[in-house]
Amino acid sequence: MSDDAPAGLDFIRQIIADDNASGKHDGRVVTRFPPEPNGFLHIGHAKSVCLNFGVAEENNGRCFLRFDDTNPLKEDQDFVDAIEADVRWLGYDWEDRLTHASDYYEDLYNCAVQLIEAGKAYVDSQTPDEIRATRGTLTEPGQNSPHRERPAAESLDLFQRMRAGEFADGELVLRAKINMASPNINLRDPIIFRIRHAAHQRTGDKWCIYPMYDFAHTISDALEGITHSLCTLEFEDHRPLYDWILDQLTLPHRPRQIEFSRLNVAYMITSKRRLAELIDIGQVGGWDDPRMPTIAGLRRRGYPAAALRDFCSRVGVTKKDHLIEMALLETCVRENLNEDAPRAMAVLDPVKLVLTNYPADQVEMMTAANHPQRGELGEREVPFGRELWIERDDFMEDPPKKFFRLKPGGEVRLRNAYIIRCDEVVKGEDGNVTELRCTYDADTRSGLPGASRKVKGTIHWVSAAHAVSAPVRLYDRLFTVPRPDMDKSGRDFKDFLNPESLQEMPAAKLEPVLGDAAAGAVYQFERTGYFVADSQDSQPGAPVFNRVVTLRDTWAKLEQAALQELGNA
């Protein structure tokens, strides 16, 4: 995926390489990506997808896409479909290895029976409150359940009747018998099966008892022959339970769990619960809103899958808590898009410019390259006339030093066309510029010898007579602080929403080719950024554009530095 010189293997790939060298699994590498279908995948999942599928690919191994569907109350087939689409879009293929924890419900039940018969699990009749109250705290041990020593035969009978539907939700629970005094709370007789009279999206009403994560996940790993079960750090203290389960049961294979730190990107949140909340309150349009950190959102935003893969690879895999700067993600996107995106001109915030010495009825077709570095991408004709739209930002009446764009009496090049001079500034009642009256230098048309005359600035434009109008949306970060979910003062993440995360440009004027942009097509609007024709809202001949990312902008940086200077003075 990356052609960069390999910087040593990350610790997981190192473990795998060592296992391969020692012949631990006869050289087999089997991994799995195990999402719960209770929401859309986000950028953090992308890291896990790339790791699990990537590591398998690199070692001629296999990777399962396994849905961890053990909680019918929260899960939904729509999420299953979305997750499959996202993984596929990211560029990975699970071939025939699409599985579900629910595929193993019968095995899981049998494993539970095995545990009960071995005296390693018991049915507890305590209420949820009692169980919570006797679990102890971080510093105090828990107390044994009064039913802990219930005879195996009795537990077995109760467990069978739990399955048969004789009890209500919460009435009974199956617990592993480990150690209520363990300093690791996960080992204090964890619940492994609970009653839930709820229809499951795959098994329907067949079951009314459902396994808990630790039990289902561990055994699913073993049944699938997973060699390296990669998960995030918060499961680190579940590993003793994972290993305990493997120790008690007769399973065909012994997987190993390895934990790595989850991906955190500044100004983003990756909590499905919180993302769902943003949708509920109407802050965003849905899971695929272009501002969402979901795979679907990033895709709709115009981020290429290859850029996401590159990002995950550049971020690395460690056990360190980190906060990746957005700049890295944006660099990956720009690098990818710069390669292939055809260039075009679009004026986002237009102001009228009239060439007073240009014939009113004349139209010239200007030749423009579709890519400055890749001639093979061809050229196109762009109509030019007496009245043009230019970017409001590209004119300043009283500019600072080093402003290379248009100013009264100043010259600038119109990209792919002529050098012009600004003669007159027309303003409205409110003092805003309504029109710039300029003259063009006929000798300086692009391609003509006179074009070699140097002027400091080049600006983009669109012929007013030929302009296509289209909605353009500018997106910015959803939050105003790097860690909206980690506020020390206890404020809610919603308190940090960026009111300017979406800015609509209703008057944008595009050059004609852009009017035919196909949904999903990405262009570089020269000097402003990369834009994608929205996959949902674009109609044939009537595109709606989303800004993917801005171009790197040295001028904006200078301006900001100047402002900072003023502020400090």
Add this chain to the structure above:
RNA sequence: UGGGGUGUAGCCAAGUGGUAAGGCAACGGGUUUUGAUCCCGUCAUUCGCAGGUUCGAUUCCUGCCACCCCAGCCA
């Protein structure tokens, strides 16, 4: 004050007993009809802190400090 983790530049991240890779960012310079791209250069006498072992430590030992995770019949 229990248990489990983690601490290498602004942000990531290699290195794990022999004297600090690489990327992003930043900053300088060159090319440029995108202030884009591209190219060149600069950017840790130092590896959370304090001791110790050693000819020599980011790497080994001891102590301390900081941060993250865990008390769902969620995953």
